[in-house]
Amino acid sequence: MKKWTPYLLVSPYILHFAVFVAFPVLFSVVLTFHSWNIISPMQYIGLANYKHLFKDRLFWQAVWNTVRFLLVHIPLQLIVAIVMAELLNRTVRGASFFRAAFFLPVIVSGVVVTILWQQLLSFNSGLLNRLLAALSVPRIAWLDDPAVAMYSIAVMATWKNVGLYIILFLVGLQSVPMQYYEAADLEGATNWQKFRFITLPMINPTIFTVVVLSTISGFSLFVEPYIMTQGGPMNTTLSAVMYIYRQAFQYYHMGYSATLGFCFALIILFVVIIQRRYVEQEV
Amino acid sequence: MAEVILRHIAKAYPGGPKVIKDVNIEVKDREFVVLVGPSGCGKSTLLRMIAGLEDITNGDLLIGGQRINDRAPKDRDIAMVFQNYALYPHMTVYDNMAFGLKLRNMASDEIRQRVTNAAKILEIENLLDRKPKDMSGGQRQRVAIGRAIVRNPKVFLFDEPLSNLDAKLRGQTRIELQKLHRDLQATMIYVTHDQIEAMTLGDRIVVLRNGDVLQYDTPLALYNQPANLFVAGFIGSPPMNFLPGRIVNSDKKVSFESTGGLVRIDLSTSIHRTALASYEGREVTLGVRAEHIREQSIGLSRDNYSAEMDTLIDVVEHMGSEILTYFTIEERRFVAKLHGGATVTFDQPIALFWEVNKLHFFDTQTEQAIR
Numbered sequence: 059m060k061k062w063t064p065y066l067l068v069s070p071y072i073l074h075f076a077v078f079v080a081f082p083v084l085f086s087v088v089l090t091f092h093s094w095n096i097i098s099p100m101q102y103i104g105l106a107n108y109k110h111l112f113k114d115r116l117f118w119q120a121v122w123n124t125v126r127f128l129l130v131h132i133p134l135q136l137i138v139a140i141v142m143a144e145l146l147n148r149t150v151r152g153a154s155f156f157r158a159a160f161f162l163p164v165i166v167s168g169v170v171v172t173i174l175w176q177q178l179l180s181f182n183s184g185l186l187n188r189l190l191a192a193l194s195v196p197r198i199a200w201l202d203d204p205a206v207a208m209y210s211i212a213v214m215a216t217w218k219n220v221g222l223y224i225i226l227f228l229v230g231l232q233s234v235p236m237q238y239y240e241a242a243d244l245e246g247a248t249n250w251q252k253f254r255f256i257t258l259p260m261i262n263p264t265i266f267t268v269v270v271l272s273t274i275s276g277f278s279l280f281v282e283p284y285i286m287t288q289g290g291p292m293n294t295t296l297s298a299v300m301y302i303y304r305q306a307f308q309y310y311h312m313g314y315s316a317t318l319g320f321c322f323a324l325i326i327l328f329v330v331i332i333q334r335r336y337v338e339q340e341v
Numbered sequence: 342m343a344e345v346i347l348r349h350i351a352k353a354y355p356g357g358p359k360v361i362k363d364v365n366i367e368v369k370d371r372e373f374v375v376l377v378g379p380s381g382c383g384k385s386t387l388l389r390m391i392a393g394l395e396d397i398t399n400g401d402l403l404i405g406g407q408r409i410n411d412r413a414p415k416d417r418d419i420a421m422v423f424q425n426y427a428l429y430p431h432m433t434v435y436d437n438m439a440f441g442l443k444l445r446n447m448a449s450d451e452i453r454q455r456v457t458n459a460a461k462i463l464e465i466e467n468l469l470d471r472k473p474k475d476m477s478g479g480q481r482q483r484v485a486i487g488r489a490i491v492r493n494p495k496v497f498l499f500d501e502p503l504s505n506l507d508a509k510l511r512g513q514t515r516i517e518l519q520k521l522h523r524d525l526q527a528t529m530i531y532v533t534h535d536q537i538e539a540m541t542l543g544d545r546i547v548v549l550r551n552g553d554v555l556q557y558d559t560p561l562a563l564y565n566q567p568a569n570l571f572v573a574g575f576i577g578s579p580p581m582n583f584l585p586g587r588i589v590n591s592d593k594k595v596s597f598e599s600t601g602g603l604v605r606i607d608l609s610t611s612i613h614r615t616a617l618a619s620y621e622g623r624e625v626t627l628g629v630r631a632e633h634i635r636e637q638s639i640g641l642s643r644d645n646y647s648a649e650m651d652t653l654i655d656v657v658e659h660m661g662s663e664i665l666t667y668f669t670i671e672e673r674r675f676v677a678k679l680h681g682g683a684t685v686t687f688d689q690p691i692a693l694f695w696e697v698n699k700l701h702f703f704d705t706q707t708e709q710a711i712r
Contacts, residue, residue, distance in 0.1 A: 237427035245441030246415035259431040
């Protein structure tokens with residue numbers, strides 16, 4: 059083997075990493091100190107982008123909107139995924155069918171799912187409001203009421219993604235040795251006590267993984283509000299990523315957009331560190 | 342009273358054959374009974390049926406005189422020590438031991454007292470704050486026993502609890518388990534595949550094969566009067582030597598003749614001669630334990646040993662106090678446990694004697710002992 063053979067073997071990855079990861083990250087850091095609209099040359103403006111960011115109320119509203127989305131999306135996702143995984147973990151007839159069925163939305167295109175849900179949640183012709191009307195319950199403006207719109211999107215996003223987390227929890231549940239439950243049976247534990255004192259602590263690593271994955275995917279919320287509400291009503295469904303996208307590709311504020319992206323990445327990192335501490339201690 | 346009675350107990354999985362067939366066992370109050378047998382004989386299944394972790398297909402299971410077939414495991418007042426200990430990895434030793442008591446809403450002072458007492462008995466007081474991953478196999482083993490003790494159950498069940506320990510620790514823990522049984526005065530049922538564990542621990546031993554009880558008796562009875570060929574071969578280390586042959590009755594003298602004709606043993610002084618006489622001409626299997634083959638006849642009266650037999654030694658294992666001497670008769674490997682001072686040399690002829698009254702005979706067809 060020649061001396062350079064190992065380098066040759068890892069070169070495709072290094073090349074990919076350099077072009078698609080390292081360069082964009084470094085370039086975006088450089089961009090945060092510049093003003094650039096793609097066409098004109100970059101102009102160094104020091105910390106002006108950062109100063110502007112702290113005064114930009116719409117950005118902070120978008121961050122808050124995203125947090126509101128996460129506050130519903132993550133617990134809902136966790137609870138639904140754990141409960142469904144528990145049910146699917148039992149040896150019931152058709153378990154394989156249900157496992158596949160629940161995973162299906164994950165592999166369907168986000169745009170398709172979003173359009174489908176837009177129809178379902180439509181104020182006048184949506185299936186959900188028709189059902190409410192049939193029950194003589196007043197219709198709800200699922201996507202037009204500022205107090206409701208973001209939560210409707212959160213439920214939809216949960217439906218779309220929960221299949222993946224069900225699979226993760228199923229794997230977690232199946233890795234808990236049967237003997238722990240048998241020992242608990244002899245100790246006199248009820249089903250709930252077995253779940254609370256054995257299952258939950260034993261699937262703690264999976265819970266952490268799911269919380270982090272859904273936090274990161276939740277923070278990158280874009281397709282759903284972009285198609286369903288375009289950030290409205292009254293910017294209540296404007297997500298942080300959507301705002302960054304607008305700054306970059308509608309207003310061509312590339313430098314400012316990079317600053318927003320950089321700052322937002324730090325916020326995500328901070329949240330994940332907090333989650334890690336909390337989940338590891340409490341669950 | 343915590344006697345355990347298994348009456349016509351059977352177990353079959355849906356669509357499958359019976360894995361436990363008509364088992365009848367009575368375990369007396371405070372008795373230590375060992376279920377022993379090779380892998381797949383049904384011993385663990387039987388224990389799990391007593392625990393309530395497996396359904397009973399047929400028969401009655403009684404603990405303390407009450408039929409408990411349909412009672413949930415928690416309502417049977419039993420505790421079980423699992424093969425892999427089943428200690429909850431996220432709990433400390435204290436929490437592991439206190440878990441069952443907490444579930445029963447016992448007062449925390451009482452819990453503390455019970456856990457501390459059990460920890461004292463098992464000498465694990467200094468481990469109470471540790472988690473299972475920070476302990477050795479032997480320490481985990483003690484915690485698993487401690488978890489059973491704190492509940493103060495009627496019956497203790499052990500499912501191969503020593504199988505994950507090394508040989509030295511296994512020996513030590515065996516002694517401690519005996520002591521524990523004496524101190525707790527509890528009924529214990531213990532599963533193992535290791536016949537040495539069974540012999541050293543059990544007041545009585547149940548030998549199982551393919552879901553059948555082959556013999557249920559005291560360790561010495563199993564050793565000295567095995568009911569069948571399987572028990573004879575399974576109990577004892579080194580295992581019993583076997584030699585097929587037939588009973589010959591000539592000139593009113595009953596004798597055994599091996600199939601190849603190399604061995605002929607006069608049985609006219611045997612305590613089993615009457616029973617053996619009725620087997621004339623039929624195929625039997627002779628069984629002899631390694632220690633009942635001797636290199637000299639000192640200490641044996643002429644009536645008690647057969648005519649000497651010359652053989653060539655294949656392998657010699659010096660164990661210190663004894664010598665395991667291997668030789669071949671009619672293509673069957675034999676082992677004799679000779680005194681440590683005996684002069685035995687590899688590949689040298691030696692005269693060996695068989696103690697006639699210590700020989701066992703089995704019907705080759707039914708495998709049952711002839712007595």
